[in-house]
Amino acid sequence: MKHLLTTEGVDRATLTSLLDDADEFYEVMHRPIPKVPALRGKTVATMFFEPSTRTKLSFERAAKALSADTLSFSPGTSSLKKGESLKDTVLTVKAMGADLMVVRHTSTGAAWRVAEWTDLPVVNGGDGAHQHPTQALLDSLTLRQHFGSLDGLRIALVGDIRHSRVARSDVFAFSTLGADVTLVAPPTLLPPNLTGWPVNASNSFDDVLTEVDAIYLLRVQAERGGASVFPSVAEYRERFGMTTARFNRLKPDTIVLHPGPMIRGIEIDGGVADDPRCKVLEQVTNGVAVRMAVLFQLLGGSKDA
Amino acid sequence: MRDFTLQNALVVTTDGTAEKSDVVVTDGVVAEIGQGLQVRGEAIDCAGTWIGPGFVDVHTHLREPGQEWKEDIATGSRAAAAGGYTAVVAMPNTDPAIDGGHLARYVADRGAEVGLVEVVPSGCISAGRAGAKLAHLDELWAAGVTLYTDDGDSVDDAGLLRRAMEYLAERDGVVAQHCIDAGLAAGGQMHEGDISSLLGMTGVPREAEETVIARDLSLVRLTGVRYHVQHLSTAGGVAMIAAAKKEGLRVTAEATPHHLFFDHSDVGDTNPVYKMMPPLREPSDVDALREGLRNGAIDVVATDHAPHADHEKDHPWEDSPFGVTGLEWAAAVVNTVVELGPARFFSVMSKNPAVIAGLADQGRLEVGAPANLVVFDPAASANTTRTLSRSGNSPYLGRELQGAVRHTVFRGRFTVRNGELAELVGAMG
Numbered sequence: 001m002k003h004l005l006t007t008e009g010v011d012r013a014t015l016t017s018l019l020d021d022a023d024e025f026y027e028v029m030h031r032p033i034p035k036v037p038a039l040r041g042k043t044v045a046t047m048f049f050e051p052s053t054r055t056k057l058s059f060e061r062a063a064k065a066l067s068a069d070t071l072s073f074s075p076g077t078s079s080l081k082k083g084e085s086l087k088d089t090v091l092t093v094k095a096m097g098a099d100l101m102v103v104r105h106t107s108t109g110a111a112w113r114v115a116e117w118t119d120l121p122v123v124n125g126g127d128g129a130h131q132h133p134t135q136a137l138l139d140s141l142t143l144r145q146h147f148g149s150l151d152g153l154r155i156a157l158v159g160d161i162r163h164s165r166v167a168r169s170d171v172f173a174f175s176t177l178g179a180d181v182t183l184v185a186p187p188t189l190l191p192p193n194l195t196g197w198p199v200n201a202s203n204s205f206d207d208v209l210t211e212v213d214a215i216y217l218l219r220v221q222a223e224r225g226g227a228s229v230f231p232s233v234a235e236y237r238e239r240f241g242m243t244t245a246r247f248n249r250l251k252p253d254t255i256v257l258h259p260g261p262m263i264r265g266i267e268i269d270g271g272v273a274d275d276p277r278c279k280v281l282e283q284v285t286n287g288v289a290v291r292m293a294v295l296f297q298l299l300g301g302s303k304d305a
Numbered sequence: 306m307r308d309f310t311l312q313n314a315l316v317v318t319t320d321g322t323a324e325k326s327d328v329v330v331t332d333g334v335v336a337e338i339g340q341g342l343q344v345r346g347e348a349i350d351c352a353g354t355w356i357g358p359g360f361v362d363v364h365t366h367l368r369e370p371g372q373e374w375k376e377d378i379a380t381g382s383r384a385a386a387a388g389g390y391t392a393v394v395a396m397p398n399t400d401p402a403i404d405g406g407h408l409a410r411y412v413a414d415r416g417a418e419v420g421l422v423e424v425v426p427s428g429c430i431s432a433g434r435a436g437a438k439l440a441h442l443d444e445l446w447a448a449g450v451t452l453y454t455d456d457g458d459s460v461d462d463a464g465l466l467r468r469a470m471e472y473l474a475e476r477d478g479v480v481a482q483h484c485i486d487a488g489l490a491a492g493g494q495m496h497e498g499d500i501s502s503l504l505g506m507t508g509v510p511r512e513a514e515e516t517v518i519a520r521d522l523s524l525v526r527l528t529g530v531r532y533h534v535q536h537l538s539t540a541g542g543v544a545m546i547a548a549a550k551k552e553g554l555r556v557t558a559e560a561t562p563h564h565l566f567f568d569h570s571d572v573g574d575t576n577p578v579y580k581m582m583p584p585l586r587e588p589s590d591v592d593a594l595r596e597g598l599r600n601g602a603i604d605v606v607a608t609d610h611a612p613h614a615d616h617e618k619d620h621p622w623e624d625s626p627f628g629v630t631g632l633e634w635a636a637a638v639v640n641t642v643v644e645l646g647p648a649r650f651f652s653v654m655s656k657n658p659a660v661i662a663g664l665a666d667q668g669r670l671e672v673g674a675p676a677n678l679v680v681f682d683p684a685a686s687a688n689t690t691r692t693l694s695r696s697g698n699s700p701y702l703g704r705e706l707q708g709a710v711r712h713t714v715f716r717g718r719f720t721v722r723n724g725e726l727a728e729l730v731g732a733m734g
Binding site: 107127 | 494497498499501502503504505506508510574575616619620621622623624
């Protein structure tokens, strides 16, 4: 594997190998000194052309825990403001000695372009509404930790599927790992065409609620047009929000996941967000572990170092 | 001006007959067509080729005035000549837009100065292409403009469009429409379908084209204007045009080389050379366009040659502009993807577009006509190793296409000789 750009078409063995390594790095993270020298001398550049809190911090945390150096890029303070192109920006950072780039960009396919231009290993940290593969890995790790395996697991993804790169990444990873995925959303928030998606789809959260082992809530992506496609937030919450009432109807062992940032009061009620069956903070911790695994594998680190 | 005799070609004349003949050109005019003619001037063997009227493109973006870093009238004329064209209709979405007489005259005059093809200005329907009030249709008409379009945008306001249609119906001008509803296409990046859904990109549904055509046909019925659909991309649109023709409406339509050649699966790796509007659609649409070209529902191939500088296309998909070049390879693409036969081939490439654009000296190969000709080798491989457009990016570069322009003759002079631009090899006749 030279790059990690997508989960679509990535086979089970590859996903499992990354999750297995992530389990080991999860253990490293919980040592008294949570750091290994595996990528000493390597430089990871985090090129985030779109605002991000958790993903950027998580990649940098992962790189440092592997003893790699980091170069951190943020668009607000960069030469992009002066009109520099994405291509010139990434070539500039490559020239400074980056060994791998993590790329987040509003445009679909941006990470593929960067891989072409730089010939460096590239991790897609999110391209438009297309893919965000490390999110799918950390979600898969969270589910695997909780249930032991994703085989036969029934998972509902609820909310703004149409504008969600998390959904596009999760459905392929979950399905390849053996889970049975149902998308739940109003027609305006489902993709216009589901040919090629290994999923079922429903317009009714209440029909699916008690049938599943895990519920994955998605944020309504106002910045990608998600808020303009339903008449009111109140109606959305009423039909697709994880309210306390809905939470109380779940099977007792059903868990709730969310990629963050959560908007309390819309897709999730505060009480649910704070319940131990809501795994949001475990997801965040696992994010560091899977990103360690990805950086480790792409940069050819040695576990013996 | 030198005389010459083109020998042993399949010659397609204005009336559509295709016979093995020679063509004698003297003083820039077709003097004789026939077998075994006495050679006048240089004898040029054209065995294996088709000779017909030079190609005419009713949809070219030359980008001048205002965006000369993308293309200008000189570079666009070179690309056109290389593609076998002897006339191109320049789209008016320049900066400033061609919405007044002096601007149209500038384009025509600059084209004449370059002298490689007949550069025919089209005019805007609305002032500044802003969609609010009529352009100076009076001045444009006086400057010789036949074809009117706000290309790049549909005319959204049906009231405004009706007034333009009424005005141009009186003069027998042509309303050419970029049929894409702005609301349905809002934010659209590619064809709406399974691939856009997987890529997470906002799609442009087929209905964005079909709803505009449906509305416009109502207004054509009302006004009787000559109406031309630009860059038709959907099977539904082809069916609507076929029905409108059956009904007797004065409607014509064009298909572009890229919509005849590629489909939305080519967008899969998000290389922006495949980004244009309307977008590449599904194989079923491509089939309908090819069939429409065969059966007459579609009248012409028009390039929608829309060059952008490399630095503008060297971005991720959403940050790149819409537009693809096409002048140099349009004939090869048509020859590669659809079996038309020589007569129909020259109808859609030369004769029909000349009629739509009202060009008396184009689209004709007959004794006494100005020598605007192309010598096209349908069996040779197209040269896709270089482009003469200022835009260095094209989805056709490096691709295997069958059919090559061997010679282009514009007003009796070779603009292209043996596949090379004559002005570059110093062989202008």
